[in-house]
Amino acid sequence: MATGVLPMETAIYAVPALTLLLGVLIGYLAQRSGFCSIGGFRDFFLFRHTRILSGYLALIAFSFLGYLLFWTLTPAAMEHFFWALTSGPLTPVPGAPAGLGLAASVMLAVIPGFLVGFICVLLGGCPIRQAVMTSEGNYKAAFFLLGMAVASPVFAAFVSGWVVLMVKSLGLGA
Amino acid sequence: MPCSICSTVRNITSLLVRHPAFLGALIGMLAALSQSLLISAGGPEAYGFCVACHTRDLVNGVFNILTGTSLALASISKNSVLPVMSVAGVLIGAYVSARLHREHAVKKGSFRDYLIYFLGGFLVLILAMIFGGCPYRAALRTGYGDLIALIFIVAMALGVIAGTAFMLRRAEREDA
Numbered sequence: 009m010a011t012g013v014l015p016m017e018t019a020i021y022a023v024p025a026l027t028l029l030l031g032v033l034i035g036y037l038a039q040r041s042g043f044c045s046i047g048g049f050r051d052f053f054l055f056r057h058t059r060i061l062s063g064y065l066a067l068i069a070f071s072f073l074g075y076l077l078f079w080t081l082t083p084a085a086m087e088h089f090f091w092a093l094t095s096g097p098l099t100p101v102p103g104a105p106a107g108l109g110l111a112a113s114v115m116l117a118v119i120p121g122f123l124v125g126f127i128c129v130l131l132g133g134c135p136i137r138q139a140v141m142t143s144e145g146n147y148k149a150a151f152f153l154l155g156m157a158v159a160s161p162v163f164a165a166f167v168s169g170w171v172v173l174m175v176k177s178l179g180l181g182a
Numbered sequence: 183m184p185c186s187i188c189s190t191v192r193n194i195t196s197l198l199v200r201h202p203a204f205l206g207a208l209i210g211m212l213a214a215l216s217q218s219l220l221i222s223a224g225g226p227e228a229y230g231f232c233v234a235c236h237t238r239d240l241v242n243g244v245f246n247i248l249t250g251t252s253l254a255l256a257s258i259s260k261n262s263v264l265p266v267m268s269v270a271g272v273l274i275g276a277y278v279s280a281r282l283h284r285e286h287a288v289k290k291g292s293f294r295d296y297l298i299y300f301l302g303g304f305l306v307l308i309l310a311m312i313f314g315g316c317p318y319r320a321a322l323r324t325g326y327g328d329l330i331a332l333i334f335i336v337a338m339a340l341g342v343i344a345g346t347a348f349m350l351r352r353a354e355r356e357d358a
Contacts, residue, residue, distance in 0.1 A: 012221035016261075019223035023262035026220065027236070030212050031271015034231065037205040038272065039279035045317035048202070049342040063202025064321065068335075070210030071325030075228070077211075078218040085218040088227055091327030100330040101323050102226040103235065103256075103314025113330050120309035121334040124317070125341020127309075130349065131302045135233035135316050138303070139269065143276035145288040151296040155303025156234065160241035162304075163311045164253040171312055 010087040035140065044137040046128040105172045112180035116171070213322050224257030228326035231268055232319035234310035239265040 014022055037043070041063065048061030079086040088094045091101055100113050108116070128134050131152060133141065141149035175181065198204040213230025221227070229235065235256065242253040243265030259265035280286040291299075310316045313334050315323060320338070323331035 010221045010225065010227065012217070012223075013219045014222060016222045019220050020262040023220055023223050023258060024264035024267045026216060028267035028271045028274075030216060030231065031268035031273075032275035032278075033212075033271075034205070034209060034268070035272035035275025035277075036279045037199060037208065037275075039276040039285070040200050040283075041202045041205050043202045043205045045321070046338075046342055049339050050346055053343055053346050060202050063206040064317070066203040066206030067210050067318070067321045068206075068324050070207040071213055071228075071322045072210075073325075074211040074214030075217075075326050078214040082218045085221045086214075086227070089326060091228075091323075092329055093327065098329055100314060101228050101326060101328045103229075103319070103323075104312060114333060117313050117330045117334040118337045120313040121320075121337030122341035122344070124306055124309050124313075125338035125343075126345040126348075127302050127306055127341075129342045129345035131299060134318075135237075135306065135310075136272065136318065139233060139272045140276040143273050143286075144280045145286050147289060148291040148295050148299045151299040152303035152306075153237075155300040155305075156237050156307040157241045158300075159304040159307035159311075160238040161245055161253050163238065163308050164242055164255070167308050168254065168311070 010085055012085040013082060034136075035143065038136055038140050039143065042137075043140075044133050046125060046134040047132075047137060049125070050129050105168050105175075107172065107181065108175055109180050112175045112178075115180070116175070209318070210322070210325060220258065224259075224261040226256060226258075228322045228328065229256060229258060229319065230322060232315050232322070233269060233272070234307050234316035235314075235319055236266045236268045237307065238311060240267065240269055 012019060042060060043063045044060055045064045048064045051057040051059070052061045075086060075089050079089045091099070098110050098113065100117070104113070104116055131138070133149075135156065138149040138152040142153055209231055213228075216230040217227065239255045239259035242255045243259050245251060246253055246255070255265060277286070313320070315331070317335070317338060320331045320334045324335060
């Protein structure tokens with residue numbers, strides 16, 4: 009069990025407060041800069057523009073540097089950094105449906121990855137861009153967020169279980 | 183009082199604020215800071231910022247509190263008094279910025295547009311949850327050392343190529 013700087017009793021109050029604060033800062037800057045992961049790749053492939061793509065690449069690079077920095081400062085909070093070395097080269101960080109084998113993990117990264125890229129580029133932006141466009145008064149983007157909100161309980165109640173069943177019936181369980 | 187250093191500082195700040203790379207670097211550092219502070223409340227790791235997962239946590243968490251159900255959500259949100267609020271924060275921050283800079287403009291679409299965007303959002307959340315993160319958490323996970331997330335990013339880039347090619351072809355057909 010990883011332990012952070014704040015003890016559990018404080019952290020349970022700090023979680024909503026701090027994430028709200030970070031969200032406000034990120035939302036403000038995202039509106040100013042037009043930050044978008046999908047838009048970066050799109051502009052690069054279409055026009056060879058690298059401005060927006062630089063945001064996503066900086067995110068990958070600086071998340072590594074950030075985790076590295078805080079791993080040296082507070083090693084107990086970064087229990088499994090660097091994941092590929094501590095937990096096996098192709099084990100995913102928890103988040104997706106659990107208890108799947110290696111082939112399933114790769115499959116569940118490739119298929120959703122491709123489709124997320126395809127759908128988002130047609131709809132003009134990744135989830136954060138849709139949130140920013142909603143705040144700018146775009147009703148279409150608001151329906152995108154509504155779709156995400158409705159999908160949340162549906163995924164938890166049904167789809168998550170179906171995916172595990174499907175993958176296991178293909179013989180790709182752990 | 184005009185001074186050359188103040189105006190240089192102001193120019194650099196305004197350049198940074200409007201450059202996506204600055205925000206990307208900031209999100210990366212803040213996500214690590216947030217994990218270092220908050221991880222005692224619960225996992226998973228590399229969860230500092232994610233639009234899809236945090237939407238799921240917010241919606242399911244509030245749903246659970248209001249109706250007493252127990253829909254799945256990340257343990258950091260389950261253990262805390264309220265779930266993670268980043269997505270609400272993004273909406274507020276972007277709204278404030280759009281209002282301050284007079285970039286708020288109501289844009290409506292047709293019923294068909296709304297239906298397509300709704301289905302798009304629905305599918306994107308489900309696909310992102312199957313993988314375990316939106317493009318942002320994929321970047322954080324890659325930085326944390328998760329190679330599966332790197333595979334997701336490559337697949338996403340291929341999906342963007344396919345989507346752009348599809349759009350170009352459709353535009354050509356409409357021109358002809």
